[in-house]
Amino acid sequence: MEKQTTASGEEMSGSSMLMKALACEDVDVIFGYPGGAILPTYDEIYKTGIRHILARHEQGAIHAAEGYARVSGKPGVCIVTSGPGATNVVTGIADAMIDSLPLVVITGQVATTVIGTDAFQEADMIGITMPITKHNYQVRSVEELPRIIKEAFHIATTGRPGPVLIDLPKDVSLATGMFDYEKDVDLPGYQPTVIPNKLQIRKVVDSVTASKKPVILAGAGVLHAKASDELVAYVEQQQIPVVNTLLGLGSYPGEDDLHLGMAGMHGTYTANMALHEADLLISIGARFDDRLTGNLAHFAPHAKVAHIDIDPAEIGKNVPTEIPVVGDAKQALLMLMDEQGKRGDHHEWKSWLRELKEEYPLWYEQDGETIKPQHLIEKIYEVTKGEAVVTTDVGQHQMWSAQFYKFNYPNQWVTSGGLGTMGFGFPAAIGAQFAKPDKPVVAIIGDAGFQMTAQELSILQELNLPIKVMIVNNAALGMVRQWQQLFHGERYSNSLFPIQPNFVKLAEAYDVKGMKVEQLSNLEASLKEMFDYPGPVLMDCRVAKEENVYPMISPGKGQHQMEGVKP
Numbered sequence: 001m002e003k004q005t006t007a008s009g010e011e012m013s014g015s016s017m018l019m020k021a022l023a024c025e026d027v028d029v030i031f032g033y034p035g036g037a038i039l040p041t042y043d044e045i046y047k048t049g050i051r052h053i054l055a056r057h058e059q060g061a062i063h064a065a066e067g068y069a070r071v072s073g074k075p076g077v078c079i080v081t082s083g084p085g086a087t088n089v090v091t092g093i094a095d096a097m098i099d100s101l102p103l104v105v106i107t108g109q110v111a112t113t114v115i116g117t118d119a120f121q122e123a124d125m126i127g128i129t130m131p132i133t134k135h136n137y138q139v140r141s142v143e144e145l146p147r148i149i150k151e152a153f154h155i156a157t158t159g160r161p162g163p164v165l166i167d168l169p170k171d172v173s174l175a176t177g178m179f180d181y182e183k184d185v186d187l188p189g190y191q192p193t194v195i196p197n198k199l200q201i202r203k204v205v206d207s208v209t210a211s212k213k214p215v216i217l218a219g220a221g222v223l224h225a226k227a228s229d230e231l232v233a234y235v236e237q238q239q240i241p242v243v244n245t246l247l248g249l250g251s252y253p254g255e256d257d258l259h260l261g262m263a264g265m266h267g268t269y270t271a272n273m274a275l276h277e278a279d280l281l282i283s284i285g286a287r288f289d290d291r292l293t294g295n296l297a298h299f300a301p302h303a304k305v306a307h308i309d310i311d312p313a314e315i316g317k318n319v320p321t322e323i324p325v326v327g328d329a330k331q332a333l334l335m336l337m338d339e340q341g342k343r344g345d346h347h348e349w350k351s352w353l354r355e356l357k358e359e360y361p362l363w364y365e366q367d368g369e370t371i372k373p374q375h376l377i378e379k380i381y382e383v384t385k386g387e388a389v390v391t392t393d394v395g396q397h398q399m400w401s402a403q404f405y406k407f408n409y410p411n412q413w414v415t416s417g418g419l420g421t422m423g424f425g426f427p428a429a430i431g432a433q434f435a436k437p438d439k440p441v442v443a444i445i446g447d448a449g450f451q452m453t454a455q456e457l458s459i460l461q462e463l464n465l466p467i468k469v470m471i472v473n474n475a476a477l478g479m480v481r482q483w484q485q486l487f488h489g490e491r492y493s494n495s496l497f498p499i500q501p502n503f504v505k506l507a508e509a510y511d512v513k514g515m516k517v518e519q520l521s522n523l524e525a526s527l528k529e530m531f532d533y534p535g536p537v538l539m540d541c542r543v544a545k546e547e548n549v550y551p552m553i554s555p556g557k558g559q560h561q562m563e564g565v566k567p
């Protein structure tokens with residue numbers, strides 16, 4: 001049988017092949033930074049005119065690719081040079097790996113003839129990224145390049161998504177060969193299970209029927225599987241309350257009555273108590289991260305656990321599981337609805353949880369003219385009518401954003417969950433804006449994290465991207481300060497910033513409109529001005545410096561031992 005191809009039969013250079021292959025994969029934007037070993041590829045970028053976004057640091061490029069992937073559901077593509085260019089994307093690769101984001105990262109490499117000689121700008125990217133990629137390749141000859149690119153896109157986007165790295169030596173990109181781009185991959189060793197086992201689905205169905213206190217834990221896997229509609233339909237059918245992981249926010253409407261909020265260290269009391277009291281826990285596309293479970297010895301002590309995950313390695317990794325279900329979340333939910341038949345009710349359980357929700361809402365006290373950061377997030381929610389794509393950095397502002405912006409839509413929420421990467425949020429917003437050019441995009445960033453990738457203001461200047469950058473300025477490494485206050489005897493070692501840059505002037509240096517707000521009475525009007533402005537805006541919003549994120553599960557404590565649940 002003849003092999004199916006999407007493009008075939010032309011002789012060309014390796015770097016031309018790369019461009020052709022990207023076109024076959026429907027890639028419409030790439031994020032990157034040039035340098036010696038990748039110059040032949042950049043020459044082709046010039047000739048083909050493929051959309052390339054020039055970051056000002058490779059870390060900016062890779063986080064932008066991640067933001068693009070998170071919001072578009074398509075793979076993000078990042079191209080950098082060898083050596084320092086390549087090592088500069090390592091953090092982003094690790095971030096994408098732990099948060100299951102599909103990326104294809106192309107790193108230039110020194111010529112095959114000098115690999116292993118400590119050549120100029122040589123770094124062993126295969127060795128370095130082995131544990132933080134879903135798969136990595138070094139291309140040794142131009143003949144294998146089309147197959148490798150095809151496989152890279154396939155592996156990055158199927159099963160549990162993740163980053164795939166292609167290390168491309170300079171001589172391979174210059175060499176010529178025949179370009180055949182096959183339609184299918186031939187990877188007998190890589191066959192993710194998509195359709196769950198019917199017997200296992202039956203066991204979940206029977207457990208739901210027997211359960212008095214079921215709860216669904218919905219993670220990012222629901223979003224990766226594009227299964228939000230199915231989740232909503234299943235919840236509607238079975239009337240099972242939903243809690244989200246940090247990364248799963250938006251997979252179920254945040255304002256729905258059956259949504260209990262985020263669980264975990266800074267989740268809602270109700271979400272955590274639901275997990276604590278449940279007799280059946282159905283986890284869908286979540287990996288029981290320690291920030292979610294708290295002390296495992298106390299986690300969901302009464303619950304039978306059903307774990308639906310496309311990655312079998314996740315099942316039973318942290319939490320003993322009675323009903324493992326390997327498969328795609330969308331398929332699993334469709335099968336559950338088909339099999340279940342009878343509508344659920346769980347009336348008592350739901351009303352108990354509703355009471356908890358009313359009794360223990362997320363809280364803060366807004367008094368005086370000093371802006372409370374939680375209030376700021378609530379106001380951003382109001383002004384954007386809940387429609388914005390929100391990216392965050394890492395720290396207190398991230399937790400407040402997760403708590404006080406209600407995510408009602410899938411892929412509206414972009415944050416670095418697993419790795420907790422400061423410097424992520426601002427460039428991620430750039431990628432998000434490319435994924436959704438018509439949506440308002442707001443990057444909610446800490447005063448410290450912003451300074452890790454602030455150079456990407458250049459992209460806003462160059463492309464007039466209408467991104468709104470909100471610096472939640474507490475003049476501190478707020479989350480570090482909070483832990484020092486609570487667990488290190490208030491010894492604020494290297495976490496306070498009595499002196500700060502002038503963020504407004506910094507923005508203006510990049511021709512970005514800069515604003516500063518310090519008083520509550522100016523907040524609403526300023527936010528309106530910011531979000532009505534057609535171009536990019538950076539706002540330096542001074543907030544209460546000593547505010548802490550509550551409620552909180554302290555290290556070593558169980559989910560039922562939350563502190564600060566009430567004022």
Ligand SMILES: Cc1ncc(C[n+]2csc(CCOP(=O)(O)OP(=O)(O)O)c2C)c(N)n1
Binds near residue numbers: 394
């Ligand atoms: C690259 C990196 N370095 C260090 C940390 C540890 N860390 C976590 S939160 C935080 C403070 C962040 O401060 P800021 O950006 O101002 O946010 P805030 O907590 O004040 O909202 C630090 C240093 C991290 N997460 N990432």
Ligand SMILES: [Mg+2]
Binds near residue numbers: 446476478
């Ligand atoms: Mg701060």
